[in-house]
Amino acid sequence: MKKFSKIARDGIWQQNPALVQLLGLCPLLAVSNSFVTAFSLGIVTVLVLTISNVVISIIRLILNEDLSLTTQITVLATCLILSDIALQAWYFELHHRIGLFVALIVTNCSLLSRAELSSSSNPIISSAIDGLMMGLGFFWVIVLMGTIREGLGSGTLFSNMHMLLGPAGKNLEITFSHNGFLLLVLPPGAFLSLGFLIALKNFLFDNRD
16 A cells, blocks of 8 residues: 555656756646646546556466567557547547647657656556546646636636537536736746646645645
8 A cells, every 4th residue: 555655646746847857838728727727637637647557467478578669669669649539539629639748748758757667566456546646647737727717817616528528518607807817828827837837846845745
């Protein structure tokens, strides 16, 4: 249990892929301008990390060491392609918003590093938990950024949820103001939001005692 708790603590907080390792910044900054897009890409990342870690951990015994990196990238790319196809099939409008960045997840170094870790001596359960926690670490950061940027930048929350939930999502939008701080929904706002979260994380970490 101590091992699993350490994996969870590292993935979600101490070695957070977004706030500490600064990985996956391209999709993190580009898609976090609204809750629905941030939430959707976060879910895809969690699923891809977890499933790819499990698959690589299962086939690691038959992996040729010289071809291990190629095999890992192939597994990751396959998971992402399946995710992209699923988005096109069932969430076509949402795919127009985040489809490009789903494909870019395969270039995320956190995915490759997690795959490399899974292909070592880790058992399947540890690899699955490791991928899940790293994914959740990325997930909560991008969702929080999406919530902050949409809420303060557009003055709304849960807008365009119909792209994810269908007609039922149209009634979920909450409007705070019609005069939001528009800078936050623009690219500079992404850097400001991420910088604020990194500073807050470092402050809490430095003063944890």
